[in-house]
Amino acid sequence: MSAPPQALPIAGDLDATWNFIKPGLEFILGAQGDQGVTSKIYMNCYTAVYNYCTNKTRSSTLSQTSTRMGLEKTTYTLTGGEIYGKLEDYLKEYVQSLHPENNEPFLEFYVRKWKRFTIGARYLNNVFDYMNRYWVLKERSDGHRNIFDINNLALVQWKNHLFTPNLDRIRAEIFGLIERQRNNEIVDTNIISVAVKSMVYLGLDVNDLKKPNLLVYATCFETQFIEVTAEYYRKESQSFLSQHGVKDYMIKCEKRLPEEIIRANNYLEERSRKLLHITLRKVLIEDHAQEMYDQYLKLLEENGTEHIHRMFVLFADLPEGLDTLAARLESHIKIEAAKELEELKLSTESLEASSEDKTARKRPQVAVNPKAYIYALVNIYDKFSRVLVDCFNRDPRFIKSLDAACKHFFNINAIAVPTPKSASKTPELLARYADAFLKATTKEVETETHVADNLKLVLRYVENKDEFENHYRRLLAKRLINGNTRSDELEEGILQKLQDKNSLEYTSKITKMFEDMKSSETLKQRVKEVIGPNSVVGDFNPLILASSMWPFVHNEEYTLNIPPELQSTLNSVEAEYTNSHSERNLQWLWNHGKNEVKANLARKGKPPFIFTVSNVQLMILLAFNKSSTYSFGALHQIVGVAQNVFEAHLLPFVKFKLIEQDPPSQSLSDPNSSLTIVNEYKSKKLKVNFVSSIKNEQKQEEDETSKEIEESRKNYLTASIVRIMKARKTRQHNELINEVLLQAQSRFKAKLIDIKRAIEYLVEKEYLARVEGGSYEYLA
Template structure:
């Protein structure tokens, strides 16, 4: 049976009774405190309860010397709390117990430490249970009274371990731990279990005396984490430098990923979560930041090779340090921009080379020919090629990365709008990028019915929208697009109304309804004109004297004056008598439906078809496509085969310039013979023009309208040709200048409207603020220059909308 329990008021007897049990709980196999036969007993439940009971009896002893009382919740009786003496006994015992640990010659300190720690912490848990009553009452009461140096027994064991075992030997322990880490990095066998246990002990020893429940990693951080991170940086600094001396940067990138993978795996196995962030930062520094210049150079090499897999791997490495992404984005932006510029320069060089093989031109003329004969499709496709290459790299290597996405957009915007072709060297600051015009022409090729299928097969509306989004001068694109769109609508050369409407909707979605307002209205005008044409045809057929001879087919277009890119100029012209009845009926019919509207006739834009039975006997009549002025001239030949310039003037009321321009294609294709020939004779009243009968031509359908040249002298002289076979000259330059002037006027109006809108809301603004806000509002339409805004401000001051402040640096709204 069990021995008799000691008296509850006898400290020595109580301690001598429980000490052998404590020895067995903590795992002490030697007789260190007593010769009692109880030392050799195996710790049984009975002995455990005897130890617990002896401690309980001592702690609840009603000592008359104690003044500490507590009420037992089970019995409701008041008891005296005693525990300090036995607490001190236990504290001293634990110190001596740990001091008696001996390390064998066959084990490292790490092995010794871990072995003792494991057994000691298990014993500490059981010991804590044995002293449970003291923990719950005396320890709790002492700590509530502010005595933070008193701990529960388990914490006391850990604090004693730290004081006696850990603190004196921590340098040895940490050095052995770090040596094991180094061996592991070198691929050698290491004491994995011992490392893990030792690290857990460092975490467990982080005790906050003020709050035992609070996690305190101070020991772990100060003793292990800091030297570990320092050792990590030193090791990998040396390792990476050695590796890069023997391997390529690409190989290094994959090696760096492997290092990170190994370290992250070790992180989850051994280290506390607190180390995750500083370890990641340390690895980033030695693996990435310290070698960022080499990595950036390799990035350029990989971009040259278009090696998406390796670019992806490089990005995955660099993005670990988000502060380095802007550097990578800058490299990417500069590379894409430079590549785009070089590709356009190469395209121009090749185009220039092809021209030189066929033309003998001086440098100035060669530059002009190159600029005006470059195929819009070739140019836009080259821009798209560069864009698509790097968009693919972006989408596959670093999707959703905002700085790199912005870099790609900036680079594409740069080379698309500014390159050797779009803005040649020496262009004025106010010059508009030619890309807007080329994109409009590209759209025209795609949407034209006459375009060969093989030409349009690799073109799409997506191409147009892709480039459009990057245009800085969107208003210039709209201007050029409207001009070409107008020609397609008037001449009926669009592939389909659905295709045209689809492009309009996509442009509207990419910008605004306001942006496509004029284009949309033009489309509506054509639809309304079709209704007018059908109604007019029905009305003519109801006329009593209707016949096709009297009322030839007529296709009227009624266009809103301010929406279409046609400027009205009153031209003196006598309509052919064959067209007068239809013309009069149309005016009458339109006036009845739209009372008060004024029709202005754009005679220079009118076209028609003539049947000419002037070939050899038996041959089918020719079909001539001609301008209205050409038609008026040819109809005169129904009455005579030979006419002088003076006769033609009398019959048409046209100016000599209009007649000469209309005659050029007839003379060129030998429909009319000029007598005497020559440039000077063309504009002389007595010069004769004889109709060729019979007219010899291989084709039955001949388009004379496309050959009309308003600048007749340049048309008849030599010169280069564009890619459609049309001769180049001053007309082209004049039209460019006219469009540029129109753009500048529209921009001036837009900027003035912006300024008025801003000032109306703000009333007073400093000069810089007004300029910046105005530029920001114009960004969707064009790239407004500061000088343009200043001109608009000066104009509004003259008009009385604004007034300069007394300081000369601000403006006030006057309206």
């Protein structure tokens, strides 16, 4: 083709103007091959179009071309319709004339020509700039939506006459290249990117040409791309899983997903990336979730941290998937915990069965070592806490699962609940674990911080925290009254660390207990001065305890007949105390406390024995200072306690042959049974403890503990109901019960029957009144 003529055409001559600019258009669009357009050609074309559009002498009628475009025949002052029509026809013919070179893949041809055509279209847009700004703008403002600026007109012609007729071919070759890339072949991703991007540019909003429109992209590519991708990965995943295991499949998914992200970033629109992600999640993960679930528990059992974490990451965008993993983790923890605690129980039973100490097996106390039990709970928790960190990034769902599992197995397991109807022993064992550490006789090497951390951890999950407080307070009381605590500082240090877990009432009671111990020490020194050094009582240590703060109760069965040699000392204690506190009454708790007695029952030349005995046992031994033989009935009358108490405290003396029964086979409680203290006691130990062998002591203590817990809970529920009703004034029955349950759950698991009884009690006492509709009204 020849170069465009040099002389500008007459301004009002349409044909001359068109013939002048047409050769220049060929240069601009690339019809002349690699030849570019010169600035002179560009400016000549621009000027010719400008002159034509601004000429005021030409006829103001529409040509057949303009009429064809749907423009009404009218009078103008703006010119452009005729030349616009010619340009439209030219662009159509030009696009239709484009064809691939020999053996050139169609997609490569399409991309090559598209890149050149879009450059030319932008230049054309500039050439016809005046027409765009005036004639085109006027036509569009008049509602003619089939009129476009020249750049978009070129794109419309490309879409209608090259893209749409060859869409299936273009799309097939794009998908072919993508599949080859997925199969690890090297392809020119730029071709894919440009071809896909062309569909974005071809989406025009006829009402607003500046507004992005992805309709062509969505309908001609996106939908089919998602379908093809789903089918590709559906086949690949099924094939891979049939030949490899779940572990390898998850590794494959872990590799595939980021590959697709990179691919998406290279040639997909933002909206498609989300659809692609959803599709991949569905095909690669959701559709094979069951296979992964089936391997999940096995991986947990194998401690397959890497694979579990990989599964967690794959399921990260599937809330229901993570919920399933979390729920199965909770079940797994419960099962594993149950197994480990059952093994601990069996190993303890096996150890006891092989022990030569037959009496140890008969002791009415928990068989398992408290420390071993608490360590087992803590170790299970620590084990799965590490799993949460290593496998699940401490995701809240899995933290919740661990918490739920711990709340279960910390309270219900083979050791804590040996029989279905028994209450959980965990609160007691936790208190005994602390007791073992805090005793003066302990051989434990744990640090205070370590013990406190274990106590806080287990206490966090203990359902009935009030039971722990009760047991802890009772054991603390024993340590204090028996002088068997390592140090007050250590006791207070542990309590301080537990403060946020304990109730205010509990803390105040503990504080008062320590205050009582200090004031009792002052009283002890005053009494010691009064009774003097020659008293039959050597180191006497009276303790004055506030009845409302200490877990001890006066028991009428333990009413003793005090012998004269002790009475004067007791009188001195009472006198010294009442001098300072005349308004207070003292009650001796003979069922508590212990004594050390020197017994000159050894062979000649040997030192005397030191017997550790209860108060009742002390009275029995003192009676033998007056006579070496008594009948059961006579000795019982001298001591004065209830017969069952007397028999329980006498039995260890008979059992360990300090007192001989005659006849030996006769029932110990027979009033006529003869009891004689031996002249020479045979024992390898100089110090003998008879208190630990008293059988009914622990049963009595358990009864007192249960009674105190029951009474404390009754008071708590009653107070809780009063607080709620005082604030609410009226409350429906079920609402009131739910609020009480909610308040109580931080302390213990309240029973509905107990709440109902508390409500009935308050109704009887006229704190509450029933009103219509199953509600209550606050009266007081």
